[in-house]
Amino acid sequence: MTAKLMKGNTALGEAAIQAGCRYFFGYPITPQTELPEYLAKRLPETGGVFLQAESEIAAINMVYGAAAAGGRVMTSSSSPGISLKQEGISYIAAAELPCVIANVMRCGPGLGGIQPAQSDYFQATKGGGHGDYRLIVLAPDSVQEIYDLTLTAFQLAHDYRNPVMLLGDGLLGQMMEPVRTYQPTETMPTDSPAWATTGCEGRKKRIVNTLYLDPPKLEEHNCRLQEKYATINDREQRAEAYRAEDASVILVAFGMAARIAKEAVDMARSKGIKAGLIRPITLWPFPQRILQQHLDTAKALLTVEMNTGQMLEDVKLSVNGEVPVHFYGRSGGMLPSSQAILEKIVQLWEVQPNG
Amino acid sequence: MVNKITRPVSLTEKPFHYCPGCTHGIIHRLVGEAIDSLDIRERTIGVASVGCSVLTYEYFNTDMQQAAHGRAPAVATGIKRVLPDRIVFTYQGDGDLAAIGTAEIIHAAARGENITVIFINNANFGMTGGQMAPTTLPGQITTTSPAGRNTDTAGYPIRIPEMLATLTGPAYLSRVSVHSPGQVKKAARSIEKAFAYQLAGKGFSLVEVLSTCPTNWKLKPEKALDWLKQNMLPYYPLGEFMDIGEEVL
Numbered sequence: 001m002t003a004k005l006m007k008g009n010t011a012l013g014e015a016a017i018q019a020g021c022r023y024f025f026g027y028p029i030t031p032q033t034e035l036p037e038y039l040a041k042r043l044p045e046t047g048g049v050f051l052q053a054e055s056e057i058a059a060i061n062m063v064y065g066a067a068a069a070g071g072r073v074m075t076s077s078s079s080p081g082i083s084l085k086q087e088g089i090s091y092i093a094a095a096e097l098p099c100v101i102a103n104v105m106r107c108g109p110g111l112g113g114i115q116p117a118q119s120d121y122f123q124a125t126k127g128g129g130h131g132d133y134r135l136i137v138l139a140p141d142s143v144q145e146i147y148d149l150t151l152t153a154f155q156l157a158h159d160y161r162n163p164v165m166l167l168g169d170g171l172l173g174q175m176m177e178p179v180r181t182y183q184p185t186e187t188m189p190t191d192s193p194a195w196a197t198t199g200c201e202g203r204k205k206r207i208v209n210t211l212y213l214d215p216p217k218l219e220e221h222n223c224r225l226q227e228k229y230a231t232i233n234d235r236e237q238r239a240e241a242y243r244a245e246d247a248s249v250i251l252v253a254f255g256m257a258a259r260i261a262k263e264a265v266d267m268a269r270s271k272g273i274k275a276g277l278i279r280p281i282t283l284w285p286f287p288q289r290i291l292q293q294h295l296d297t298a299k300a301l302l303t304v305e306m307n308t309g310q311m312l313e314d315v316k317l318s319v320n321g322e323v324p325v326h327f328y329g330r331s332g333g334m335l336p337s338s339q340a341i342l343e344k345i346v347q348l349w350e351v352q353p354n355g
Numbered sequence: 356m357v358n359k360i361t362r363p364v365s366l367t368e369k370p371f372h373y374c375p376g377c378t379h380g381i382i383h384r385l386v387g388e389a390i391d392s393l394d395i396r397e398r399t400i401g402v403a404s405v406g407c408s409v410l411t412y413e414y415f416n417t418d419m420q421q422a423a424h425g426r427a428p429a430v431a432t433g434i435k436r437v438l439p440d441r442i443v444f445t446y447q448g449d450g451d452l453a454a455i456g457t458a459e460i461i462h463a464a465a466r467g468e469n470i471t472v473i474f475i476n477n478a479n480f481g482m483t484g485g486q487m488a489p490t491t492l493p494g495q496i497t498t499t500s501p502a503g504r505n506t507d508t509a510g511y512p513i514r515i516p517e518m519l520a521t522l523t524g525p526a527y528l529s530r531v532s533v534h535s536p537g538q539v540k541k542a543a544r545s546i547e548k549a550f551a552y553q554l555a556g557k558g559f560s561l562v563e564v565l566s567t568c569p570t571n572w573k574l575k576p577e578k579a580l581d582w583l584k585q586n587m588l589p590y591y592p593l594g595e596f597m598d599i600g601e602e603v604l
Binding site for chain 2: 023025049051053054055057058059061062063064065066067068069070071073087088091197198199200201202205206207208209210211
């Protein structure tokens with residue numbers, strides 16, 4: 001099949017349709033608005049429902065209701081809007097409902113700006129809302145991968161009955177690249193799941209609930225959630241290793257920052273510097289095992305992010321002191337340049353040449 | 356003698372947890388009877404709010420979802436859009452619906468969302484211990500208006516059905532009370548009508564039910580009924596504020 005030129009946000013919307021998503025509830029915010037605009041047209045064509053809610057808070061609670069009713073459902077927003085959705089996300093995680101949440105990040109804190117950033121890493125991977133819960137967080141670095149990972153996101157949400165966040169940034173959402181569109185190889189069942197609240201005809205009533213007034217029962221619920229998260233952590237770590245086999249200086253970067261870091265790795269390699277990149281594709285679970293597999297040759301790690309150092313903490317935890325970890329980041333909507341990253345690589349290489 | 360009064364099938368056997376004299380129990384029964392009467396139990400999905408009524412998911416013998424404070428109309432919207440042929444209702448208190456959930460109720464009504472809202476007004480936040488609610492009356496003493504609600508600083512109570520009646524979306528808006536047997540009968544008819552409108556696909560319906568809170572009002576149950584009658588009725592007139600007038604029952 002020939003590739004089509006698509007905008008990141010549009011590719012996300014089309015992949016959602018192909019994944020069987022039929023319900024979208026959202027609220028406009030830059031730089032993700034092309035996604036709801038696309039679905040406003042596409043979903044009715046497929047017999048689905050597009051609804052523009054009165055707020056992000058209402059939108060995520062519509063997602064909660066729709067997911068519990070057995071609908072394959074999605075919402076999208078950008079950073080300040082995702083902050084508003086956190087209440088609902090905590091409930092959805094607690095009620096173990098499948099849904100996909102796209103966060104096309106802009107810079108913050110506060111209203112911040114509308115330029116791309118990666119400063120919602122903590123919020124996405126560490127909870128964001130109240131309580132002990134996890135989202136599965138996927139970080140594409142191209143428009144094709146936005147498409148691919150959107151299909152994966154719906155599958156993972158279904159498999160684990162857990163909200164999945166697609167975490168990109170404004171640049172990825174707005175850029176256009178060729179995309180090969182296709183249907184997922186595994187198609188999820190379309191009939192109503194055995195836990196959905198659809199009306200109790202011919203069976204006992206069902207309850208979708210997140211309240212446990214009895215502390216031992218709530219602890220039991222939390223322990224069960226943690227067991228699920230442990231399984232996800234065990235099975236779903238994903239990362240791309242780029243020229244990392246023999247690398248002395250290993251960069252760790254995700255999304256758009258990884259695209260720029262790859263260019264810096266190539267520039268370093270052309271100078272004879274053994275640089276490589278590990279690009280986490282799952283930010284939670286963090287691909288700790290994959291990173292550790294590449295530490296034998298590493299003398300220094302350099303984490304590159306479009307924030308002031310958030311994934312850095314997970315990299316340090318994964319490395320656990322075995323290798324020094326350095327950081328380079330830009331924030332406020334500024335992008336790291338490959339030249340600036342190269343300069344950091346050269347500094348680290350000169351300190352630790354060939355071990 | 357044959358006892359003709361039986362528990363509605365749409366209520367479970369679980370005993371209510373409500374305080375003595377609280378009228379939640381009566382209202383639950385009226386909702387259960389309406390669902391029985393329309394024979395829609397097996398196709399109904401209820402949404403419980405936050406507050407005293409959070410445990411309604413235990414009491415209604417229908418599929419139930421529990422929502423965050425104020426968000427029940429949004430949750431109900433999500434359910435209804437996935438399952439348009441099911442009957443979806445929310446059961447919300449005044450703290451839930453008229454304070455934190457104001458945006459959700461206004462917009463569900465404005466969309467003409469084909470759901471039914473049972474709105475319990477007892478003029479305070481009951482579950483958290485009797486704080487001032489948007490529906491607390493001028494001069495009414497609560498734990499956060501210890502000198503009585505001062506309208507200069509705390510503003511005036513909100514009349515929800517009257518406010519929603521300015522919109523084009525709703526099909527049916529009413530206020531009823533359960534302080535006397537006669538009023539209970541009228542409330543029963545109004546609640547059934549609200550569900551019937553949804554069943555007929557006519558759009559958004561809401562019934563506000565004036566309710567007592569003897570514990571937080573610090574009154575004996577019978578005195579609480581009197582207090583409702585004397586103080587709430589003048590501010591919250593009973594009646595139908597919007598009715599598209601179609602014969603659905």
